Amino acid sequence: MKTAHFEFSxxxxxxxxxxxxxxxxxxxxxGPQTAKHLIESLGIxxxxxxxxxxxxxxAGLGYLVHDGDRLEVQAVKRAGNNExxxxxxxxxxxxxxxxxxxxxxxxxxxxxxxxxxQLAQVSAEEGxxxxxxxxxxxxxxxxxxGTLLRSLDSNEQLHEVVQRYELWQWVKPFQRCLRCNHPLExxxxxxxxxxxxxxxxxxxxxxxxxPACDQxxxxxxxxxxxxxxxxxxxxxxxxxxxxxxxx
Ligand SMILES: [Zn+2]
Numbered sequence: 001m002k003t004a005h006f007e008f009s010x011x012x013x014x015x016x017x018x019x020x021x022x023x024x025x026x027x028x029x030x031g032p033q034t035a036k037h038l039i040e041s042l043g044i045x046x047x048x049x050x051x052x053x054x055x056x057x058x059a060g061l062g063y064l065v066h067d068g069d070r071l072e073v074q075a076v077k078r079a080g081n082n083e084x085x086x087x088x089x090x091x092x093x094x095x096x097x098x099x100x101x102x103x104x105x106x107x108x109x110x111x112x113x114x115x116x117x118q119l120a121q122v123s124a125e126e127g128x129x130x131x132x133x134x135x136x137x138x139x140x141x142x143x144x145x146g147t148l149l150r151s152l153d154s155n156e157q158l159h160e161v162v163q164r165y166e167l168w169q170w171v172k173p174f175q176r177c178l179r180c181n182h183p184l185e186x187x188x189x190x191x192x193x194x195x196x197x198x199x200x201x202x203x204x205x206x207x208x209x210x211p212a213c214d215q216x217x218x219x220x221x222x223x224x225x226x227x228x229x230x231x232x233x234x235x236x237x238x239x240x241x242x243x244x245x246x247x
């Protein structure tokens with residue numbers, strides 16, 4: 001039997017078993033084991049691990065742990081990328097978060113009926129970041145990009161994702177269908193006028209249409225609410241990017 005000494009950074013500690021939440025763990029194990037495997041056995045998916053040091057030296061997740069090793073594990077920090085707009089796939093419990101992210105214009109696959117198998121597959125094949133509260137799902141080998149959401153509240157979840165992927169640089173509100181994720185197209189008022197309520201007809205002139213599910217959008221009360229959500233989660237940084245509502 002071998003023993004390794006682990007020290008976990010503050011934000012990873014809540015993921016450990018209750019009696020280990022001081023973040024210091026002496027773990028006994030048999031045979032050759034990677035750092036990834038041992039850390040996951042303690043309840044922390046590999047997607048949440050940032051810098052890892054073994055006996056003071058930077059190491060990868062595939063590092064083979066030796067008897068007496070001292071491992072320091074940091075949480076993943078910002079994962080934003082200035083070159084590629086992040087795309088997401090969400091597990092079936094995150095409908096509200098999917099809708100919030102689509103409000104920001106982000107590409108989010110969401111289907112309540114998706115199985116874990118399908119979610120992992122889509123994430124791997126399409127390079128989509130898998131968002132979930134299910135640690136087991138993130139521990140699957142093929143999942144390389146993912147985030148374990150800590151909160152149960154959809155506004156806080158949005159905040160977690162915005163922070164981690166620095167999403168303020170990608171916000172394009174009013175561009176994506178909240179129901180089906182398809183990009184919206186501009187449409188003339190005449191083309192949709194028969195479907196509008198009298199007050200909408202009177203007060204709004206700019207409309208968009210989802211070519212996939214035929215939903216019509218205008219900058220009415222939904223849009224105001226959307227701006228409120230954005231302002232609440234991202235503060236000034238995000239607001240600078242957002243066009244003012246035309247009145
Ligand atoms: Zn649609």
